[in-house]
Amino acid sequence: MTFSDTSSDLFNLIRSRLPELADAQQRVATTILNDPEWAMQAHVSEIARRSEVSDPTIVRFCQALGFRGLRDFKLRIAQQVALGSSALHRTVTADDSAAELIGKVLHSSADILLDVERQLSPALVEQAIATLANATRVDCYGAGTTSGYIASDTQGRLFRLGLNAHAYTDANMQLFSAATLGAGDVVIAVSHFGRMPSLLEAVAVAREQGATVIAITQPDTLLANACDLALTFSLPPSVNVYVGSDSCVAHLSILDVLIVGVAFRRGAAGVGQLKRLQDILSPHGLEVFPPRKTQKKTSP
Template structure:
């Protein structure tokens, strides 16, 4: 009978940073242990608070495997592992990024941050409900008007981006960030309209109030927000963006990226619903921007633009 080599103790002393020790020992771990390690490194705050059953379920292993992993990384058990996680989180670098630990090299920072967002996107994809996305796309496709509301720097940008995309699809659309204009727009909506509210935090009182007004006037409310928020509670359709909270930003990179992806998904589905005519229209828009846009890669267009300006100046001068 072949004896297996003992697993290495990955934590050299009780005072070491457990997150760094886990990260350093990834290469020597089994596939199951690597899944547990990745889960902890991706969201140590959650791992510190979760029970053994939740940890096992998310990592796809058994509960005893979680306990064995804790001992493998030099802890007395799961409770000791959580205490060391708490100590590691208290001393700092997760306030820059939850996947970065003090002393990480540039290569490690790149690997950890890219790996973190990849893991977040995978988890988020599995949470999505295609039927809700389909319903939202169908209603927007048939709407008389779609008003995009976003309050705050990120939400406002996303609302404007969505308005620009819907406009290209031939949908009558607006984007509002001002609280008063949101109320005015909401008050003019009807049962034929859609109010698309964007807010990761989902608690801005003025936005929630404007959404309530739109709903009172019969509009269908679609919310791009977290599941358990006041905005989600009032929406007819919730497109959830439940991702780990950022250490420093109210709307971190994870939230920003998944919101952009949801908008992209919606626009593609709506475009397909609008059929070949819309696709031909988009092709024409692309060709016009390519051949007539002054920011094209074709340098001759830049000269063409300057010639237009110069000729225009000469024509104005000749009038005097």
């Protein structure tokens, strides 16, 4: 059998066949789904190395999907990338109903979160939580609109836990911030593509001053290689990444993990700070915790 119908979605085919594939072939599938544009140009040995499998496994994977071999499979990837992907979302088409649109977009985000869970290193997350919980000061850097928003959101949540936290999205202010850091201070640098020169410069200066840098980015980026703790994940290279929704959801999910971990690590200090905020802000109409619902008493 060959898979030659150009109107069919290759990536949906791979996802649907995942449970049937051997473990090694599932790793190949994940590698290709995460970066199909790279896969269609990569040599068999490069795909095997990134998937941590043998070269023959790549061929067996292609044949398991009904292709004659890697060349046939890569041709279909090229057709899918060029013709089969929507300009706004990798699974949505112009003919989809509102119900299909909701399902595809939200399922895509759910799939992204599962991918992030599989890719995150628990050991590195544990190190990052411990580092943040004991930090003297935490400065959050974001490069670009989405990363800048995430950096600001991170600062607000750390601040509410009682940490001395700041957020900087301006390149000059990031550099000023880095120059004033020292041992015991932490930088959280957020950049999906991890190649902004100004951000890399600020990170380098922060480390020179003795600060610890935690990066949230893709694997093997300049930022990942320039920090102390790299919390990395890959996303499919669809236009949706550039719109920012999947990338934003992935970054926020990682930060949720860190914030919750830091809150529990700080124990009574973190919870006590939130309680103080609640007591002070509640009379002004600002709630830190959702108000408790009081049950109506029923007369006997």
